[in-house]
Amino acid sequence: MDSDSRPALAMPELMSHDDDGAESAELAGELDQHWARVHAREFALAELKDFCCFTTALLDLCRQGSAAAAADHVAEVDRVLREIIQGARVPDDAVRAQLETLIAGVREAFATAAGGVAPAPPPERSAARRAAPPVGRVAEALxxxxxxxxxxxxxxxxxxxxxxxxxxxxxxxxxxxxxxxxxxxxxxxxxxxxxxxxxxxxxxxxxxxxxxxxxxxxxxxxxxxxxxxxxxxxxxxxxxxxxxxxxxxxxxxxxxxxxxxDASEPEPYRVLMVDDDKVFLELQSSRLRAAGFAVRTLADPMEILEAAQDFNPDVLIVDLYMPEADGSEVTRLLHDERAFMNLPIILLSGESDPEAQARVIMAGAVDVMVKPADPARLLERVRARAAQYRRLSTRVRRTDRIDPVTGMPTIAQFTEALEARLAHPDDAGGVLSALLYVILDGYLDWRRRLDAGQLDELRLRIARGVAGHLRAHDIVGWDNAGRLVIGTHQPDLAQLQAFARVLVSAVAGLDVTDLGDGPAITASIGVCRADVGPVHGLIGDAAQLASAQQREGGNGVRLQPQLLAAQSSNADEQRRWVQTINDAVKEGRLFLVFQPISNLVAERCQLFEVLLRMRDPGGQTLLPGQFMPIAARLGLDRLLDRWVVSRALRGLDARQRDNPDTGFFIKLSATSVADPAFPDWLQQMLAKVEVRAESCVFQITESTLLAQPRRARALLEAVHERRQLGGLEHFGGRPEAMSLLDELPVDYVKLDRSLTQGLGADPERQARVRDVARQMQQRGIKLIASFIEDAQSLGLLWQAEIDLVQGNFVQQPDEFIHYDLSL
The missing domain is CATH 3.40.50.2300 (Response regulator)
Structure with a gap:
């Protein structure tokens, strides 16, 4: 079925009627529209699947609404449709007649429920090719x-x-x-x-x-x-x-x-192949077609843009050497087009020249394979790249990061931001102390009453009323069901309570009388600590508190008991956390995870950053942002540093027996840098293990270097005395830090998130990254780009000649080290 002629699965908007009969009439009209589509497509299975999805949702509405009498009739239609779909055959005339009879029964039931209100007439058969109407209540149920x-x-x-x-x-x-x-x-x-x-x-x-x-x-x-x-x-x-x-x-x-x-039949991955060798082209394309791919071949690379625009491929396979244009040129040509800037390109070459392969990778290709390519391996690579491209394209098309009306991040984006702040508390923005879950009482009632324009106006007023009271580094998430989640840092409980009460007053003070008659909009807020419990439970805990507040009348604030307990004396808190950490060590609940630092040039790289995690007694994982800030405040981070270093060194000693090229990057806190005894202790630990020279990189942050330059230098020199390496992380390129690099034994510098996130959309940031890369090259320091989350950033880093990258897009941290890190 052609994608341009296939109608979307959508139904007319159902207005809010007091008259139940009018609603039943509109449901009958929707039924007739879908039945007309089935006829127009001659009972194609894909169209029957669409219709089955519609009847399932329609059955749901019938059971909930005024047309309950039609539910049994709709259920019978739904049953027959499912039998047809399971049999995977186009129904014969007898089954079609049966469906016609059953649908007539549904119409009659709707007419009875409508009390004489006539259903909308069935559309003409050509209606199946018209533009799809707006999504209504049935589509929402899907x-x-x-x-x-x-x-x-x-x-x-x-x-x-x-x-x-x-x-x-x-x-x-x-x-x-x-x-x-x-x-x-x-x-x-x-x-x-x-x-x-x-x-x-x-x-x-x-x-x-x-x-x-x-x-x-x-x-x-x-x-x-x-x-x-x-x-x-x-x-x-x-x-x-x-x-x-x-x-x-x-x-x-x-x-x-x-x-x-999605009710449509799965669409095969589309592969566009460009090669001037027509025999090779025919051989490989036939293998791909036999594996279920949709393939288009092209012998002339000069026609690539027109072919790509017409075919919209998921993967491009190009010969590296062709008379008219080589693979590198074709890659740059396509990636310059906005529509194909992330299209995965696999280059095939008759030779295995590493320099030629490096050039095409820098041009933006994702894979280079030597001819004659192993058929099974080629199929595997093409399928993996196509699947990844489809997933990424779907994410890009969905507007699930910023709400288009309020301009606020969605809950999905908020969750990512929360995880990032908890995992990296040293980043700009600082530590989050509390989480607020806000339920807007009365919002759902207004959503049912208002049209789309009025609802957008209501959402905008709410967002403005809340945003005006947020701090610079607070994070917020919004969804269309009348819920907000806010992560904030407030100095103490009194100010946190005051902040929550201000939000309650701000919502209650909204003037919405010009939008119509409706209930008052108020806020039920649940507040919990952001540093207690596993990440997945934080929002759930705050939501439960807000729901409890709403059940008791709403328009108020409910605090988590732990917030009140947190006001106990510092001595009590220190004893509790010392006991918590000691118990975690004794019970094996402190553990290390490893995130690879990948090399875009080398075929295999075995560098890993060592990260600390803790499990609570229930087995849930806590991120550093949930316990390290408290540990630092109470002076316990020095003990945690020593645990991490000793455990990492022993682990590296064991791993290097089978994998001698393994290297670890180990973080050191500002407290350890300030500890005059730490360099001696570190040298003693290095003397106890047999790790390869220059296989450990001990990292301090840029802010620690600027605050304690003398202590930082002493520590890095002690590391070099034991023939290991020094690193500087969270590096933002500040001039004062750059000048200190000339005096320090630093071997690696890791770029801060502020320089690498959103790299593709910020030319000024790209220029800063290139400038830092140039200065590091002049100093002989290796540069690592961290927090890489998309393929476009990888290409830009290639162009800046930054070979080492790290981020969840490459691979997430894992308790077990995996060496298959080819990009």
Whole structure:
């Protein structure tokens, strides 16, 4: 089916009517529109899938609304459609006649419910090729997601994150409650935790029961902490449509849900091949077609732009050497076009010249393979690059980072910002002390009453009223269900309470009388500490407090008990944290993770940054931002530094026996730099292990260097005496820091996030990065670009001749070291 002629799965906007009969008439009109589309497409399976999605959502609305009498008729239509789709065959005349009869019964039921209000007449058969009307209530039901986890905080948190990606979500922690909700209104999909507290996979059994009862016609995505094949097989047998290992990337989960909810048949990956050798071109393209790819071939590279615009490929395969234009030129030509700036390009070459390969990688190619390319390996590379490109393209197309009306980050973007602030508390912005979850009482009622323009005006007023009271480094997230989440740093409990009360007053003081009649809009706010508990539970904890406040009348603030307990004396807090850290060490709950620092030139790089993590007694992982600021305030970071250094050195000693090229980057706190005894202790630790020379890089921050230049120099010199290396991280290129580099034994400099994030969209930042790279080259210092989160930044770093990169886009931290780090 041609993408330009296929109508989108969307229905007319349903106005808010007091007259139930008018609503039933409009539902009947929507039904006729979809049935006309099925006829126009001659009962194509893709169109029947669209229609089935519509009837499922329609059944949901019938059971909830005034047209309950039509529910049984709609359910029968839905059942027959599912049988047709499962059989994967176009229905014969008898089945078509059966459907016609059943749909006539639905129309009659709607007419009865309408009380004489005539349904909208069926559209002409050509209506299937007209532009799709606006999305209505039925289409909204197609994005309803239920989330279940026996841990209520995790369930609420994941539901909130998915809401930030545009889904209508509801969270559950009890399977019986979920079953009751499903019986009333089935969701479009379910996200279910496979694990139980005892470690068994009870989630699969409970969903299988739901499925056997006939109440689960929707797809389910299972989440589990297990990477074992056994767990995946159990999920598959229970009817799982997808399986994710926790901690899950919410962006990937949202993308998979969108794929499951997309009623169109899966579209094959599109591959465009350019090679002047027509025999080779025909051979490789036939192999790709046999593997299920849609392939277009081109012998003349001068036609590449027109072909790419017409075919819209997911991957481009280009011969490196062609008479008219070589692969490097073709790569630059395409990447200069905005539509193809991130298109993955695989170059094939008849020779294995490293310099030639480096040039084409610098031009923006993602892979270079030597002819004759191994067919299985080529298929694997093409499929992986195409899948990644599709996922990234989907993320780019979704407006899930900034709300277009309020200009505020969405909940999804807020979550990323929160994780970044907790993982890197030394970055600009400082430590977050508290999290506020704001439920706008009365907002959902207004959303049902207002048209789109009025609702946008209401959202804008709320956003302005809240934003006017935020501090410079506070972070905020917004979603369209009337919820805000704010991360803030307030000096003490009194000021935090005052800040929350100001927000309550700001919302209550909004004047919305010009928008119509409706309930008062007030704020129920839950406040919790931002440094207690695992990341996934923070928003869930604050949300529970806000919900409790709302149930008791709203328009107020509810504080987490730990906030009050945090006001205990410093001595008590120090004893508690010393005990907490000692217990974590004794019980093995302090642990290290390793994030690779990849080399864009070398085929294999074995450099890793060592990062500290802590598990709470419940087994949930705490990031440094949740315990290091408190440890630093109480002088405990020096003890943690020594634990990390000793554990990392022993681990490196063991690893280098089998992998001698392994190198570790180890962070040192400002407290350790200021400790006059630390250099001697470090030299003693290095003397106890047999690690290879220059395989340890001990890092201090730029701010620590500027605050303690003499101590920093002494420490770095002590490191060099033991034939190891020194590094400077969070480097922002400040002139005073740059001048000190000439006097210090620094071997590596790591760029600060402020220089690398959003690199592709900021020419001024690109110029600063190139300038820093030039100055580091002049000094003989190796430069690392950290916090890399997109492919475009990698290409720009290549052009700046920065070979070493680090970031979650390359690979996330892991407890286990993996060496397959080719980009």
């Amino acid at each position: 994005r309803r997601i239920h989330v279940i986890d026996t841990d209520p905080a995790q369930s609420k948190f994941l539901a909130l994150q998915l809401a930030g990606h545009g889904f209508d979500t509801e969270s559950f922690s009890d399977w019986a409650a979920l079953a009751q909700a499903v019986a009333v209104a089935p969701p479009a999909a379910l996200v279910a935790d496979l694990d139980s507290v005892s470690g068994t996979f009870t989630g699969a059994d409970r969903f299988a029961e739901l499925r056997r009862s006939g109440q689960a016609p929707f797809p389910v995505v299972f989440l589990s902490a297990s990477q074992e094949g056994k767990a995946k097989l159990i999920a598959l047998r229970a009817g799982g449509a997808a399986y994710f290992v926790k901690p899950v990337s919410v962006a990937d989960l949202a993308a998979r849900l969108l794929e499951l909810l």
